[in-house]
Amino acid sequence: MGVIGRPHGVRGWVRVTSYAEDLTAHGPLSDAKGRRFVLRTRGQGVAEIAELVGGAEQKVADRVSAERLTNTRLYIERVRLPEPEPDEFYLVDLVGLIACGAAGSPIGTVSAVHDYGAGASLEIARENLAPLLVPFTHVCVPEIDIAGGRVTVEPPAELQDAPAMAVRPGRDDEDGAFA
Numbered sequence: 001m002g003v004i005g006r007p008h009g010v011r012g013w014v015r016v017t018s019y020a021e022d023l024t025a026h027g028p029l030s031d032a033k034g035r036r037f038v039l040r041t042r043g044q045g046v047a048e049i050a051e052l053v054g055g056a057e058q059k060v061a062d063r064v065s066a067e068r069l070t071n072t073r074l075y076i077e078r079v080r081l082p083e084p085e086p087d088e089f090y091l092v093d094l095v096g097l098i099a100c101g102a103a104g105s106p107i108g109t110v111s112a113v114h115d116y117g118a119g120a121s122l123e124i125a126r127e128n129l130a131p132l133l134v135p136f137t138h139v140c141v142p143e144i145d146i147a148g149g150r151v152t153v154e155p156p157a158e159l160q161d162a163p164a165m166a167v168r169p170g171r172d173d174e175d176g177a178f179a
Contacts, residue, residue, distance in 0.1 A: 001018070001019055001020050001023055001026070001029060001074050001075055001076055002016055002017055002018040002019055002020065002023045002029070002073075002074045003016070003017045003071065003072065003073050003074065004016055004049070004069045004070060004071070004072040004074065005017055005070060005071075006067075006070055007063045007066035007067050007070070008046045008066075009063070010062065010063045011048075011061065011062070011063075012048070012049070012059065012060035012061045012062050012063065012065055012066045013042055013046055013047065013048050013049075013066065014046070014047060014049055014060070014066050014069060014070075015045055015046055016039065016045060016046070016047045016074075017045070018045075023039060023041075023047075023074070024039050024040065024041060024047075026076045026080050026081070027076070027080070028052055029074040029075060029076055030074070030075050030076070030077075031072050031073060031074060031075070032073060032075075035051055035052075036051065036052040037049055037050065037051055037052065037074065038050045038052060038057055039074075048060075049066070049069065078090075078092070089144065089146055091113040091115070091120065092113070093146055094110050094113055094122065094144070094146075094151065095110055095111065095112060095113060096109065096110065096149075097109070097110045097144075097146070097149055097150055097151050098110075098149055098150045098151075099122070099124045099134075099150070099151050099153045100150055100151070100152055100153065101152070101153065101154070102152060102154050107124055107126060107132065107153055108124040108125050108126035108127070108129075108131075108132065109124065109125050110122050110123070110124055110125075110151060111123050111124065111125040111131065113136065114133070119135060119136065119137070120135075120136035121133050121134060121135050121136055122134045122136050122141065122151070122153070124153065132155065134153055134155050134156075135156070139154070140153065140154055140155060140156060141153055141154075142154060
C-alpha cells in the first residue's frame with residue numbers, strides 16, 4: 001500500500017509514498033515483520049506514525065526512531081481491500097496466473113508484477129528458461145481472466161525473436177561464485 005521514506009523534521013514525522021488514494025482509509029497497516037502502524041497525514045506526502053503494541057499506540061516521536069523505519073513497506077490484508085470493479089483487478093491477483101500465448105499454449109506462470117514508475121511489467125517464469133519480462137499493456141496482455149487463472153500474453157517481436165537463454169544456477173557458496 002505504501003513505503004515509509006526518510007524522516008521529515010525532528011518530531012518523528014516521515015515522508016510516505018502511497019500506492020493508494022488514501023493510505024489511512026483502511027485502518028492500521030502492517031510491515032513484513034508483522035508490526036502494525038497507524039498513520040496520520042500531516043501534509044502532502046508527510047505523516048505522523050505510531051506503532052500499535054498490545055493495542056496501544058506508541059508514537060514515533062523523534063528523528064532517530066523515524067530513520068529506523070526508512071524503506072519499510074506497508075501492507076494491509078487482501079480481504080480488507082474493496083472488491084474491484086468488473087473490468088478491474090489488483091496487480092497482486094495476477095501473480096500465479098498461467099501465461100498463455102495467443103494460440104492458447106502455456107508459456108509459463110506470472111511470478112511477479114514490477115512497476116518502477118514507467119509502467120508495469122509482468123515477469124513470467126518459464127521452465128528451464130530465463131524469466132520473460134513483458135510490458136503490462138493491452139497490446140502485450142490483451143486478455144486477463146482472473147477467475148479462469150490465466151492471462152493471454154503476446155510479447156513484442158523483439159522478445160519473441162530473442163534466443164532462449166538457459167537459467168544459470170544460483171550462487172550457493174560463500175564467495176558468491178556460480179555453482
